[in-house]
Amino acid sequence: RRVTPKQVQAALDGEINPFNEQPYSTRYKRMLETRKKLPVYAQMTEFYDMASNSLQEFARNQVMIVVGETGSGKTTQIPQLVCYSDLPHKKGKIVACTQPRRVATTSVAQRVADEMDLTLGEEVGYSIRFEDMTEPAKTFLKYMTDGTLLREATNDPDLSRYSTIILDEAHERTLATDILMGLLKGVAKRRPDLRLVVTSATLDASKFQQYFSIDVHSPTPLLLIHGRTHPVEIFYTREPEPDYVEAAIRTVLMIHRAEDEGDILLFLTGQEEIEETCRKIDIEADDLLKQDPDAVGPLVCIPLYSSLHPAQQERIFDPPPPRRNPGGPAGRKVIISTNIAETSLTIDGIVYVVDPGFSKQGVYNPRIRVESLLVSPISKASACQRAGRAGRTKPGKCFRLYTERDFMKELEDQTPPEILTSNLANTVLTLVKIGIRDLVRFDYLDTPAPETLMRALEVLNYLSALDDEGNLTVLGGIMAEFPLDPQLAKTLIVSPDSKCSKEILTIASMLSVPNVWLRPKGGRKEADHARALLSIPDSDHLTLLNVYNSWMQNSKDPYWSQSRYVSQRSLLEAEKTRRRLESLMIRFGVDLVSVGEGPTLYQRVREALVCGFFMQVARKEGRAYVTIKDHQQVSLYPSCGLYHRPEWVLFNEFILTTRPYIRTVTAVNPVWLLKDAANYYDIDNWKDCEATRSLIRARNQVLGRSSSRLPPRRPMDRTEV
């Protein structure tokens, strides 16, 4: 039984909402008129024909690919169209649509709930890490991050709750989407009732098409959405710009002064840079206004980045500020965004794009286990996407802050997929948990480097998540259930042994939310002073614990946070995250224990961290620190609170900016390393160096005192849980 486009049309235009049997609101009707103008809407018939053909016997393919310009309605409309044909609400099924980014997931879910005249969190929901806005008995359309769906697959490898899965924004080639493509290809074979839609914004979809085609005679159907785009004129700089932020500010103000009505989209690389630039542009625009109130209109700067609060994110859809007086110059909205606005979120009204040519990209070196985000030049494909954002509503202009020669000669054609530039430890753990045994021959769209896979297996083995044969241990099985990096998951799960799991739970939550430290311009000294008062000298981790506990003791008072220069929002988020992790701990029998405040507590916490982070250890050598085994020279991050520079430290994060840093650091006793991670600290077989000798000295001291071998720690298998 097929649903015809005519029937869908009638349902959309009707008076009663078929999904809840309620009369449609006037807002619904207003939004429907807007939706009808989207390019996807014009190709509804084609979409349904292709979707149903793909289920007929002659085409054994259950997959369909949809390609269309950003803003053509793929993300908001296709899942709704699928609901009309799947009728998931009648069958107790769910239509899922994955998104690479959290921001887009929540924002789009809200938008679609509104468009369908349904309630967010009921019929339409979303699910992102640490936050589930769905109602199991009611939700039939679910937007979710690709990572969340991947984690669901660990418990239900057939993803049997879903009738259709839409892998949206596949062109972004995130690690999770890439892995899902491989998994779902297999699931589709086992589940003939499952349908897959893969959507992409770039025209180079032939790679996806080939990947999903069963054979040359039945290629995967591909629907090309004909977007209505307007020409975009491109300008380059004559000389390379020494400071792209400064050049960007100049360009935005130049547009504001000299160009016709229309909003501006500026691409920058991260939160701090964006906030700072917003402030600077605001000041300069005010100055312009004071100089000549009749020459320029009002201007508002709106930041957009992933850790932004949802209510603030919605501001990007606000109309530009109104003219100050009738007949005066028009107001302008300037959106300053990370890559999110490149394809994930479409903002109407953009006429000018300013593209400095950089974004933060992941780099991973498996040899020295260095993973970091680095500000790097974008690809040609990215640059074209960015320029395209200017031509949504009328002809636009794109100002590239680099030379045409650099564009032609220096930029790569495509941004490499994440699977080639990331640490795969987490992914490998997920795959093993799902039951994928042969990681080398898994059906990857792009196969990762064997060295990266080996490294991931090795790390998981050292963490006792996999045994020597590569089988999942009980501990590994539980680790895979926690939406944390394997190191942190392991630390949390074994922390009851150290009688401090309540504290580690808090620390894990604080590490999972955006930076809590505020350092506003003009208040840096005060902020640093406030921070020093909250610091625990031996450990940035304990400092985080202290901040959280102090905040709690002050009844989560926002004035307390403000006067201490810590982010109330991050703390509230940490509290939410803590609750989610706590319920996982209860579910998997990880006890919540604490020895309580006292002199031993802090030491226990520091030692417990060693159980997960023993591979992320550095030793002081001269003025710098050097990482163990990999011998990388690193510095303590400027905000680190360990002023006395202890000899041995473990770190949460390695970051590469102008030079390598370690961030969130705790002093450790080398004896703990030998005791709690004896497998890794097999120092008798290490090459002779200062660090090895220091560890041997530490061992001899302990042996000398107790004249016995180090007491072995309990085996990590924890078969009892």
Ligand code: ADP
């Ligand atoms: P695509 O996925 O093809 O890039 P989308 O479905 O995301 O396109 O966007 C379709 C249209 O919906 C765009 O014009 C976009 O501006 C609009 N839109 C999406 N979310 C919102 C929102 N929260 N508020 C207003 N308009 C929105």
Ligand code: MG
């Ligand atoms: Mg989209």
